[in-house]
Amino acid sequence: MAAINAIFSRYATALQISPLLITLLFFLIGPVIVIVIISLWNFNGFMMVEGDWTFSNYIKLFSKNLTLDNYLQTLKMLAITLAITTVLGFTLAYFLVFDLIQLRTKLLLFLLCVVPFWTSGVIRMVAWLPFLGKEGIINQAVMAVGISDTPLEFLLFSEFAVFLSYIQIFTLFMMAPLFNVMARINRDLIEAAKDNGASGLQILMHVIIPLCKPGLAIGAIFVTALVASDFTAIRILSGAQVGTVMASMSNQIYNVQYPPASASAIVLLLAVLLIVGMIMRLVDVRKQL
């Protein structure tokens, strides 16, 4: 018994961190290592050759013009989605935190925002079809009112549809961390700013937004990761008109081209880590964790 106790006390720290360590090893580090290994195996055009080590997948990836196009398209979608979800998420969080007084109303409305997440991601995408389709609700309304004689084509199977779905789903990921940091702003600060002669806009610019920075950063990290990793919305709603990094990667996976897909995944991972690193450099996120 004493011997067991001695072992426990010697390795107490190691034992305490072991559950998290094991989880991370199995579900994060392990898979990444596997992907790195596969990305370094040769792909002969039909199948991968196990154990045939080569950088050819990376070389091919960087020598294709399509890669740059895909990244530019992904960055464009990320920038636009970030801009819109930030404005929407900030406005919503501000409304919930500062305009509503009753805690019950706040929580109720917050829960309402979560309702779309009660279903799977694919269903959330598919649910747009009857709205945006040629004979969908919006087009019927548009034609009934007489705004247009023909159905609006840009609504579905377009970049627009993808943005719509991104904004619908990802705004919450921006709003939640913003809600969290805003709720922690001491109301006395706003009164103190008024006392010091600040106008409403000045309070927003010099007090509220600076104090929301950590929330903005966490939200931006979420949205970046989600946009960069999405392919369902692209597949279901874009009508094959939008080529992002993930879209081309998912094509390769469908075609069992695992080594090129793995190389693409590693490069995308590094790209996303680069963006996250830049965000973390701009804002000290740790303060809010």
Add this chain to the structure above:
Amino acid sequence: MAERGDVEIRGVTKRFGPTVAVEDIDLTIPDGSYCCLLGPSGCGKTTLLRIIAGHEVPTEGDVLIGGESVIGKPTGQRGTSMMFQSYALFPHLTVLDNVAFSLKMKGVNKGERRERAYEVLQRVQLDPLADRMPAQLSGGQQQRVALARSLITNPKVLLLDEPLSALDEFLRLQMRAELKHIQIDLGITFIHVTHTQPEALAIADMVVVMDTGHIEQAATGPEIYDEPRTTYVAEFMGGWNVFAGKVSGIESNQVTVAGAEGDQFHLPRDGHEVGQEVNFGVRRDKVHLASGEVETDRGNTLGGTVHAIEYQGNWVKLTMTREEKRELVAVIEDREYFANPTKVGDQVTVTWASDDVRVMERARGAQNLIGETF
């Protein structure tokens, strides 16, 4: 901005839904005075302060600063500045930028802004910490920053919401003296909310005692302490024994009052009528222990049992209980007490002069107050 810093409150009422925070308040605070709003929590003193600052809009009534109505004027343009209980320093700005905040809002250029903020920081002796963040400062230092941030706006009226309550005893006494010093130095009006009686008495030119949304008495410290208008003020300020009774006889220069508990008291004559109910009290330090033969020439005597004796250095606090009657506290000078000491359980008689009895109005409501501060 108002030139003078006198504050006049006319018939101000503030309701929050069905709750009345302050009701029909009339108060004039002279320019350049140090005024303390004093009362227990929930008495409306902070609401009144916030109404003056413009953080609350009164339901009824008017507030004038320097003779001008400020109702409807934005907070930053009343010539007031408020120091918050939580200090409310901007956590994302350095000490210097906190102090310079109002100048930045006015669009003063950076160089001048920093220079002026630095000057004010020097005044509160914080210039060496100008580049720190608020979280790196102690409570006392944060308070000085808050003070500097208020002073830089050149207010005519500085509003202080329980400025000393978060400090430890030593800092509190130091800061209290400093606040008074700054007020005299600047010559502006200070309105200071507190629930600590000695604090108000020590620094205020004008003490406003409040209870449940009303002003019980507004006067100088000595007046409040020596001539409380109501039994509430006497009990809240502490230092008093309060009684009630009915006038039973009138003599040439004094009246006799039969206490509710069967005691007899003598009060100076002041237009009383037989049968009239009176509330009155005597300061604890005017009550003496009767030694040997009872000295009836003092006018009032009461007997009882010594319940507690607390030695306080230059005085001794003696609590006397009297079978199912109100207890009585005497504060006796140390020499007088030790000339004839007693011990717990002794039967004693205390006396006081009828001239030391003060008649007061009955408190508005039944109050459960502990006047044990002294």
